[in-house]
Amino acid sequence: MDREYEKRTHNACANQPCSNKCCEDNPCFNGGTCTELCHHAKQKFNCTCAKGFFGKLCEKKIPTSCKQLQLEAKKPKNSTLYTLYDPGSKSFYQTFCDLTSENGFVWTLLESFSLANNNHFKAQPLEKDYPVNQNSFKWNKFRLSLPIMTSTLSHSTHVRATCNFNADGLVTTDYLRAKTTDVNILQLYRGPCVKMEYINIRGYDCYDCTVVISQNINFHLHSDSSLESCQFNSASNSSVKSGGGEDNFGYYYTINPSHRCTSGDKATTQWWFGEQ
Numbered sequence: 001m002d003r004e005y006e007k008r009t010h011n012a013c014a015n016q017p018c019s020n021k022c023c024e025d026n027p028c029f030n031g032g033t034c035t036e037l038c039h040h041a042k043q044k045f046n047c048t049c050a051k052g053f054f055g056k057l058c059e060k061k062i063p064t065s066c067k068q069l070q071l072e073a074k075k076p077k078n079s080t081l082y083t084l085y086d087p088g089s090k091s092f093y094q095t096f097c098d099l100t101s102e103n104g105f106v107w108t109l110l111e112s113f114s115l116a117n118n119n120h121f122k123a124q125p126l127e128k129d130y131p132v133n134q135n136s137f138k139w140n141k142f143r144l145s146l147p148i149m150t151s152t153l154s155h156s157t158h159v160r161a162t163c164n165f166n167a168d169g170l171v172t173t174d175y176l177r178a179k180t181t182d183v184n185i186l187q188l189y190r191g192p193c194v195k196m197e198y199i200n201i202r203g204y205d206c207y208d209c210t211v212v213i214s215q216n217i218n219f220h221l222h223s224d225s226s227l228e229s230c231q232f233n234s235a236s237n238s239s240v241k242s243g244g245g246e247d248n249f250g251y252y253y254t255i256n257p258s259h260r261c262t263s264g265d266k267a268t269t270q271w272w273f274g275e276q
Helices: 002-014 066-072 115-121 146-153
Strands: 033-036 045-048 080-086 091-098 106-114 141-143 158-163 175-179 193-201 204-216 219-224 268-275
Touching: 066 080, 066 091, 066 106, 080 146, 106 115, 106 146, 115 141, 146 268
Parallel strands: none
Antiparallel strands: 033 045, 080 091, 091 106, 106 141, 106 268, 158 175, 158 268, 175 193, 193 204, 204 219
């Protein structure tokens, strides 16, 4: 009988308005909503945070970029997977922030895929909205949405392409880097000679030279080692016969196993935006 009485009394109290007054002055920051917890042994209120904030009092802001994450860190951050917040779409997403591989640069991963998954990406230009696993990151199959890439571009100074970053880190054989003022990879079309700060294909390289970079509605951004119309080409050094092409850093209709991005099915290609 006593137990039944206690149970009914508890239920009745639970339905009563809370009156510990902990939420009277709203201790939650940044638009957080306070809820009083009268029957909790220790915690007397709870903050429900607005999007983009977290912490017991909603006092912490989820970074909106890899650069902001680095600037606001009290101690150096590692290069790893982070959750960021996109104010435009009011959504969270995951990506890899490279904070350490190149001195003075912070890089945000836009896309990464393995050669085995090329069929998922070869017909998807970067100017197309084609998000893949941006909330369940995978090195062998990943891409941010076009709105998030566009937002990232707005505060970026550079773009780069890498091979096998997940396994090898930064290796500058089979690598390119350019200024975003010289090339917009989200709007690029077929055939222009694009200025590179540096490009390396199978060990052949050049600084501050132009290279053919192609992309259109039907195929992914890439360079083509069979084309010789710009300052840099590695066609004469290719094991792929002229006319057959050799696609580098994407599309991969014709591949060269000597290129690190296409050395095997597990080889990966990455595209990044960077800030200084």
